[in-house]
Amino acid sequence: MGDSKGTLRQILVVTDGCSNVGEAPVIAAARARQRGVVVNVIGIVDKGDIGRQGKAEAMSIADAGGGMCRLVQPVELSATVQMMTHQAMQLTLQQVVNQELLQVMGKSTEDLPPADRTRVMQVVDKLEEETDLEVVVTVDTSASMREKIPTVREAIRDLSLSLQARQGRSSVAVVSFPGRRDALAETVQPFQTEVDMDLLEGILAARGGTPTGPAIDHALSLFGASPRDEEDGPRRWADGANV
Amino acid sequence: MQGKWTGHTLLVDRPLGAGANGEVYLVHGPFGRAAMKVCANAADVAMEWGLLERLSANSRVFPKPLFIDDAPPNLYFYVMEWVQGVPFHRAYPRLAPAERRRAVEAVLHGLAQLHRLDYGFCDIKPENILVADGGAAVRLVDVGGVTSFGRSVRQYTPFYDRAFWGLGGRRADAHYDLCGFALNVLFTMEPPPDALMAKTPEQRQTWLWKVLRKHPDADLRHVMERVLRSEVQDAAGWLRASRTGVQPQRRATASTHAPNRRTTHHRGSVQHTPSSQSSGGRRPPRRGAKMDWTERLMWTSLGTAAMVTIAAWISFLGGF
Numbered sequence: 001m002g003d004s005k006g007t008l009r010q011i012l013v014v015t016d017g018c019s020n021v022g023e024a025p026v027i028a029a030a031r032a033r034q035r036g037v038v039v040n041v042i043g044i045v046d047k048g049d050i051g052r053q054g055k056a057e058a059m060s061i062a063d064a065g066g067g068m069c070r071l072v073q074p075v076e077l078s079a080t081v082q083m084m085t086h087q088a089m090q091l092t093l094q095q096v097v098n099q100e101l102l103q104v105m106g107k108s109t110e111d112l113p114p115a116d117r118t119r120v121m122q123v124v125d126k127l128e129e130e131t132d133l134e135v136v137v138t139v140d141t142s143a144s145m146r147e148k149i150p151t152v153r154e155a156i157r158d159l160s161l162s163l164q165a166r167q168g169r170s171s172v173a174v175v176s177f178p179g180r181r182d183a184l185a186e187t188v189q190p191f192q193t194e195v196d197m198d199l200l201e202g203i204l205a206a207r208g209g210t211p212t213g214p215a216i217d218h219a220l221s222l223f224g225a226s227p228r229d230e231e232d233g234p235r236r237w238a239d240g241a242n243v
Numbered sequence: 244m245q246g247k248w249t250g251h252t253l254l255v256d257r258p259l260g261a262g263a264n265g266e267v268y269l270v271h272g273p274f275g276r277a278a279m280k281v282c283a284n285a286a287d288v289a290m291e292w293g294l295l296e297r298l299s300a301n302s303r304v305f306p307k308p309l310f311i312d313d314a315p316p317n318l319y320f321y322v323m324e325w326v327q328g329v330p331f332h333r334a335y336p337r338l339a340p341a342e343r344r345r346a347v348e349a350v351l352h353g354l355a356q357l358h359r360l361d362y363g364f365c366d367i368k369p370e371n372i373l374v375a376d377g378g379a380a381v382r383l384v385d386v387g388g389v390t391s392f393g394r395s396v397r398q399y400t401p402f403y404d405r406a407f408w409g410l411g412g413r414r415a416d417a418h419y420d421l422c423g424f425a426l427n428v429l430f431t432m433e434p435p436p437d438a439l440m441a442k443t444p445e446q447r448q449t450w451l452w453k454v455l456r457k458h459p460d461a462d463l464r465h466v467m468e469r470v471l472r473s474e475v476q477d478a479a480g481w482l483r484a485s486r487t488g489v490q491p492q493r494r495a496t497a498s499t500h501a502p503n504r505r506t507t508h509h510r511g512s513v514q515h516t517p518s519s520q521s522s523g524g525r526r527p528p529r530r531g532a533k534m535d536w537t538e539r540l541m542w543t544s545l546g547t548a549a550m551v552t553i554a555a556w557i558s559f560l561g562g563f
């Protein structure tokens with residue numbers, strides 16, 4: 001497998017409240033989506049509640065970012081991070097395969113008899129295991145997160161264990177918001193195949209607001225420019241693959 | 244409920260369980276009493292059905308698949324054999340010592356059978372191990388986590404996950420399941436506290452070894468420790484190790500007959516669809532044509548050259 005394989009890209013926002021600094025996160029999420037990056041959101045509900053507003057915001061970010069949104073207790077965080085990353089990959093690949101099906105058969109997966117769907121899912125499953133993946137975990141480090149940060153760190157370590165087990169290449173970057181020294185967002189760890197727990201010690205509760213929008217932008221900038229983004233629409237897959 | 248493709252009518256009796264993927268109900272239908280798993284997501288149903296079909300061709304560990312169907316507008320389901328039994332964590336503490344040993348052996352025989360097909364169960368948790376007949380009959384349910392050896396575990400529960408405890412990676416292999424099962428046995432006595440979630444794997448292990456030392460069954464404790472330390476790697480190894488302790492009588496357990504019909508097993512073959520009784524003859528009989536498009540889909544989706552454009556597709560789709 002060469003370098004030229006396609007890469008799935010995701011931003012995972014972990015937060016426990018509402019943004020209140022900088023551009024609206026929905027706009028940043030929409031921009032990410034436009035560049036082919038899916039934005040997922042996990043809202044941590046601790047004892048109290050993330051609040052009606054926080055909930056609505058979390059959902060609208062995921063909506064604009066073409067991703068999913070879950071509200072969970074801190075104990076569920078680890079499993080949720082893993083599951084969402086998996087489901088988001090599956091969803092993206094399903095869309096890709098669906099497009100291909102439409103081209104080949106003029107049908108989408110749901111139109112197929114269930115027994116045939118099973119075979120389509122085997123394709124999706126294989127793709128999921130083998131495609132490359134880049135995830136930026138974007139962590140809210142506003143003061144209210146202080147007690148949850150150790151759990152978040154372990155959840156990130158855990159995610160990376162899952163990703164390392166895959167056959168495709170995966171890399172994880174970590175961003176915190178707000179950053180230290182008045183930065184709106186800060187790269188805690190650049191893209192790496194494994195997480196560096198020493199670097200994750202840099203996820204610390206910080207003073208300041210909750211600049212979710214700028215953080216999504218910061219995360220997006222880590223992906224660098226994809227050379228294919230500029231092309232005018234994708235080539236048909238079959239171009240290269242038909243024998 | 245009526246299926247769209249098969250036309251089968253099902254009478255829903257009562258819920259049997261629920262989880263992250265869907266809900267399972269006891270139903271009455273053309274096959275008598277059966278269990279129906281319903282999801283809102285067609286993909287999960289299709290995925291699990293495919294696994295059930297493949298596994299049931301060569302083993303009886305999992306419920307026998309009956310048929311798959313949709314209930315419009317947005318329910319997707321399959322129907323399988325109803326497995327009677329009590330979840331492991333409720334059954335185990337009530338068993339006599341000899342019955343416990345028998346239940347553990349039955350689970351290990353079941354895992355061994357699955358492992359012979361090169362699959363791991365992976366999402367081992369007590370709710371997914373159903374025990375009947377005083378430990379003599381044990382069945383596994385929920386194929387949602389079943390993963391071919393060597394691939395990344397697709398679904399797991401943190402406390403029963405080898406990697407969570409820093410005891411190994413998260414690629415499916417026999418040892419992954421053994422660890423998971425040992426943790427199941429251990430935690431029937433003492434469930435782990437939620438606070439472990441914020442701890443490092445080293446700190447988690449400290450807790451784990453402490454609980455292990457307190458485990459009342461000395462023989463089991465010894466074997467489980469060897470499993471957790473990776474000294475015992477497969478089900479046969481565990482069975483051998485436990486037999487060197489107290490010798491239980493050998494008996495053919497009802498649930499875990501091992502017919503060993505490996506010859507018919509097509510390793511990792513995607514084309515392997517053991518039966519098509521599910522579609523009730525409604526599908527147009529154009530097998531040749533159908534092969535063509537799935538094969539082509541596979542090719543177009545997997546060819547390295549084709550993969551080049553995946554990123555392009557994704558960003559293209561993102562524009563909608």
Ligand SMILES: Nc1ncnc2c1ncn2[C@@H]1O[C@H](COP(=O)(O)OP(=O)(O)OP(=O)(O)O)[C@@H](O)[C@H]1O
Pocket residue numbers: 259260261262263264265266267278280306323324325326327330366370371384385386387
């Ligand atoms: N064939 C069956 N016969 C009897 N009970 C069953 C059967 N299948 C499932 N159950 C019961 O229903 C519960 C939920 O089923 P299952 O685990 O398949 O759902 P799930 O949504 O995948 O759950 P999870 O999120 O825990 O993986 C099981 O734990 C089991 O107790």
Ligand SMILES: [Mg+2]
Pocket residue numbers: 262264366385386387388398
């Ligand atoms: Mg499941």
